[in-house]
Amino acid sequence: xxxxxxxxxxxxxxxxxxxxxxxxxxxxxxxxxxxxxxxxxxxxxxxxxxxxxxxxxxxxxxxxxxxxxxxxxxxxxxxxxxxxxxxxxxxxxxxxxxxxxxxxxxxxxxxxxxxxxxxxxxxxxxxxxxxxxxxxxxxxxxxxxxxxxxxxxxxxxxxxxxxxxxxxxxxxxxxxxxxxxxxxxxxxxxxxxxxxxxxxxxxxxxxxxxxxxxxxxxxxxxxxxxxxxxxxxxxxxxxxxxxxxxxxxxxxxxxxxxxxxxxxxxxxxxxxxxxxxxxxxxxxxxxxxxxxxxxxxxxxxxxxxxxxxxxxxxxxxxxxxxxxxxxxxxxxxxxxxxxxxxxxxxxxxxxxxxxxxxxxxxxxxxxxxxxxxxxxxxxxxxxxxxxxxxxxxxxxxxxxxxx
Amino acid sequence: xxxxxxxxxxxxxxxxxxxxxxxxxxxxxxxxxxxxxxxxxxxxxxxxxxxxxxxxxxxxxxxxxxxxxxxxxxxxxxxxxxxxxxxxxxxxxxxxxxxxxxxxxxxxxxxxxxxxxxxxxxxxxxxxxxxxxxxxxxxxxxxxxxxxxxxxxxxxxxxxxxxxxxxxxxxxxxxxxxxxxxxxxxxxxxxxxxxxxxxxxxxxxxxxxxxxxxxxxxxxxxxxxxxxxxxxxxxxxxxxxxxxxxxxxxxxxxxxxxxxxxxxxxxxxxxxxxxxxxxxxxxxxxxxxxxxxxxxxxxxxxxxxxxxxxxxxxxxxxxxxxxxxxxxxxxxxxxxxxxxxxxxxxxxxxxxxxxxxxxxxxxxxxxxxxxxxxxxxxxxxxxxxxxxxxxxxxxxxxxxxxx
Numbered sequence: 120x121x122x123x124x125x126x127x128x129x130x131x132x133x134x135x136x137x138x139x140x141x142x143x144x145x146x147x148x149x150x151x152x153x154x155x156x157x158x159x160x161x162x163x164x165x166x167x168x169x170x171x172x173x174x175x176x177x178x179x180x181x182x183x184x185x186x187x188x189x190x191x192x193x194x195x196x197x198x199x200x201x202x203x204x205x206x207x208x209x210x211x212x213x214x215x216x217x218x219x220x221x222x223x224x225x226x227x228x229x230x231x232x233x234x235x236x237x238x239x240x241x242x243x244x245x246x247x248x249x250x251x252x253x254x255x256x257x258x259x260x261x262x263x264x265x266x267x268x269x270x271x272x273x274x275x276x277x278x279x280x281x282x283x284x285x286x287x288x289x290x291x292x293x294x295x296x297x298x299x300x301x302x303x304x305x306x307x308x309x310x311x312x313x314x315x316x317x318x319x320x321x322x323x324x325x326x327x328x329x330x331x332x333x334x335x336x337x338x339x340x341x342x343x344x345x346x347x348x349x350x351x352x353x354x355x356x357x358x359x360x361x362x363x364x365x366x367x368x369x370x371x372x373x374x375x376x377x378x379x380x381x382x383x384x385x386x387x388x389x390x391x392x393x394x395x396x397x398x399x400x401x402x403x404x405x406x407x408x409x410x411x412x413x414x415x416x417x418x419x420x421x422x423x424x425x426x427x428x429x430x431x432x433x434x435x436x437x438x439x440x441x442x443x444x445x446x447x448x449x450x451x452x453x454x455x456x457x458x459x460x461x462x463x464x465x466x467x468x469x470x471x472x473x474x475x476x477x478x479x480x481x482x483x484x485x486x487x488x489x490x491x492x493x494x495x496x497x498x499x500x501x502x503x504x505x506x507x508x509x510x511x512x513x514x515x516x517x518x519x520x521x522x
Numbered sequence: 523x524x525x526x527x528x529x530x531x532x533x534x535x536x537x538x539x540x541x542x543x544x545x546x547x548x549x550x551x552x553x554x555x556x557x558x559x560x561x562x563x564x565x566x567x568x569x570x571x572x573x574x575x576x577x578x579x580x581x582x583x584x585x586x587x588x589x590x591x592x593x594x595x596x597x598x599x600x601x602x603x604x605x606x607x608x609x610x611x612x613x614x615x616x617x618x619x620x621x622x623x624x625x626x627x628x629x630x631x632x633x634x635x636x637x638x639x640x641x642x643x644x645x646x647x648x649x650x651x652x653x654x655x656x657x658x659x660x661x662x663x664x665x666x667x668x669x670x671x672x673x674x675x676x677x678x679x680x681x682x683x684x685x686x687x688x689x690x691x692x693x694x695x696x697x698x699x700x701x702x703x704x705x706x707x708x709x710x711x712x713x714x715x716x717x718x719x720x721x722x723x724x725x726x727x728x729x730x731x732x733x734x735x736x737x738x739x740x741x742x743x744x745x746x747x748x749x750x751x752x753x754x755x756x757x758x759x760x761x762x763x764x765x766x767x768x769x770x771x772x773x774x775x776x777x778x779x780x781x782x783x784x785x786x787x788x789x790x791x792x793x794x795x796x797x798x799x800x801x802x803x804x805x806x807x808x809x810x811x812x813x814x815x816x817x818x819x820x821x822x823x824x825x826x827x828x829x830x831x832x833x834x835x836x837x838x839x840x841x842x843x844x845x846x847x848x849x850x851x852x853x854x855x856x857x858x859x860x861x862x863x864x865x866x867x868x869x870x871x872x873x874x875x876x877x878x879x880x881x882x883x884x885x886x887x888x889x890x891x892x893x894x895x896x897x898x899x900x901x902x903x904x905x906x907x908x909x910x911x912x913x914x915x916x917x918x919x920x921x922x923x924x925x
Contacts, residue, residue, distance in 0.1 A: 134578075135575055135578035135579045136578075138579065139579065169598065172538055172598075172602060173601075173602060173605055175537075175538035175539075176538045176541065176542065176602060176605050176606050176609055177605060177606075177608070177609045180605040180608070181604065181605055181608050183615070184601040184602075184604045184605050184608070184616060185601070185605075187597060187600065187601035187604070187616050187618075188597075188598055188601035188602065188605075190597070191594035191595075191597045191598050192594075194590060194591075194593070194594045194597075195572065195575075195591055195594050197590065198576075198587040198588070198590035198591035199575060199576060199579060199587075199591065201584065201587045201590070202576055202579050202580060202583040202584055202587045202588075202591075203579050203580075205580070205583070205584050205587070206579055206580045212586070213587060213590050215590075215667075218665060239665075262621060262642075264618075
């Protein structure tokens with residue numbers, strides 16, 4: 120008998136049939152004597168419809184009221200999930216985020232969890248209930264409803280698992296777990312049995328869309344071991360946990376391709392102190408998320424070239440900012456390319472294995488892939504390459520390191 | 523400057539366009555310097571869709587979870603209404619029933635309001651906000667979300683008006699006010715300027731579907747004067763208030779026809795004490811609402827005929843109950859007719875004007891309408907007649923008393 124927190128995303132609860140499937144899975148754990156807390160998202164489509172209604176009124180709705188509006192999506196799912204469990208003869212009670220004691224700061228639409236007082240959850244569990252908690256939402260200490268932003272339901276599950284000291288936290292999704300790379304690109308991609316928080320974070324940053332980084336960071340901070348697994352079958356998933364000695368035996372955990380990046384190069388930027396600060400402060404103030412930044416030494420010349428990448432959808436906004444600071448910064452010209460891909464190779468084993476970067480570059484060279492930018496961390500190597508050669512590059516690197 | 527509570531029903535907030543119309547109306551009052559509390563229902567169709575989802579899972583969903591589910595409908599409308607007011611430059615904040623301090627008992631799906639602590643409402647009004655409160659819902663003192671049942675949003679508005687000591691409570695609907703009779707039957711039916719609580723209650727009981735009785739009863743109990751008016755135009759509506767001396771000058775306030783009744787006659791019921799109790803206890807336990815009951819004296823014979831009316835949809839259930847108590851009660855046969863209409867004539871003026879009943883009966887006789895049952899109260903005369911002659915009877919009685 121264990122206390123388990125299970126999270127089901129929008130596609131897993133998309134309609135009454137799928138909600139019954141979720142209930143059957145919960146019932147099976149309950150039958151084994153486990154205590155179960157279920158965290159659910161809004162049924163897929165519901166949140167988008169609500170956003171559409173608000174946008175029919177104004178392009179810029181109040182964030183407080185958007186939270187009031189969107190929180191209803193998860194509230195609907197918790198009620199329907201409780202009803203489905205009752206139908207199977209399981210005692211179950213639903214709780215909104217506020218009722219479950221999830222207290223957040225007041226930053227509407229992307230609130231941070233401040234603390235959880237799961238008094239009601241404990242009382243209901245003790246009374247033999249499955250407790251169903253609305254994901255993605257909480258309440259400020261003044262009683263305003265808030266939402267946690269993208270990936271918020273994962274965060275709810277992991278934070279609840281920490282607060283309840285759950286033995287297990289399962290994140291159910293529509294994939295079987297975390298793979299060595301995207302199986303749509305490399306058919307013999309392998310499902311990982313386990314992965315460290317840091318590797319998972321680097322993979323998320325590299326464009327592998329299994330989970331939002333903030334949930335993984337939260338899990339790392341509070342030491343919550345969780346499993347990413349499929350709600351469509353009973354296969355074991357991937358355990359995400361603190362790095363262990365044995366993990367270092369594997370050099371490369373995964374390979375990811377991010378097709379959503381654009382590259383900007385500012386040519387002939389005057390090489391004087393404060394220039395980079397000026398550029399990235401302006402971009403930051405416009406809420407443009409810059410990913411990789413590369414600047415070469417300037418060999419005594421008075422100018423240097425500065426390249427960086429950002430999310431493609433931010434490009435239009437970024438162009439305006441770049442144009443605006445041209446007089447102040449004094450670069451000669453701005454080159455922009457959307458035809459780039461970011462290839463990342465991640466693994467804690469890199470720390471103890473030398474020559475990984477060399478092998479990556481060699482593999483890409485053999486494949487005729489030109490490297491436009493390089494950025495490395497202790498456990499990751501990322502390169503910007505031609506988008507058209509992205510998938511071939513993933514295949515080659517996966518073949519070279521994983522098979 | 524006054525404090526006004528306005529309630530808008532589901533058709534008035536059916537989509538973003540209509541919600542903008544509501545916002546414009548609220549803004550006009552705000553521009554005059556009034557403080558406004560807006561109570562809204564779910565957008566029409568939303569509640570039905572949610573019920574449909576639950577019914578796909580089970581025919582008998584938990585009432586607590588239905589409240590959790592259905593409360594989301596009004597929560598969506600309050601957020602969208604606040605967003606619409608912001609769009610007009612009006613400061614506005616939405617509150618769920620729980621946030622507005624509406625505390626109910628724990629009878630899920632038909633909870634009764636126990637008290638209202640509108641601390642947040644006052645604070646927001648004082649800060650210059652329009653406050654938008656979710657109708658139809660509250661919270662128990664233990665923090666469970668409840669709903670108030672049919673007509674619940676009207677009740678929320680009237681209860682809030684009482685708690686806030688509002689100067690005015692306006693119930694916006696899709697009709698212009700309360701009419702002397704159904705204008706679809708009698709084209710020259712007149713809109714009433716005012717009507718007493720008791721008359722409104724008798725008309726509601728007589729099948730005039732403007733408002734649920736419980737809201738009117740609540741208003742009467744707490745002396746809340748309210749206006750029923752249209753959200754589609756600016757015409758003044760009908761003021762509902764305590765009876766005044768001047769009201770007695772009008773003999774008949776309204777005429778109503780209820781086509782939704784069925785008549786049951788139990789023939790040759792043994793005339794002994796306790797028989798009627800046995801019959802109506804059994805029907806009551808099956809949650810069948812009996813309206814009129816007529817029993818004639820039995821002239822010394824050992825049996826009597828007993829007739830009563832009930833809502834047509836309850837008839838199938840009633841037949842089973844009636845069959846079941848046949849051995850115990852010992853009636854000879856049960857006659858059932860669905861082809862009946864209940865015609866009601868309502869007016870506090872009846873108290874001081876004699877001969878009203880005689881004039882009703884005479885009018886019906888002239889029209890060739892046979893009276894099957896009669897029931898009267900101090901301010902109402904109801905007769906059961908042939909359904910086919912119902913509309914002609916309404917026209918004749920309206921013509922005789924009102925014109």
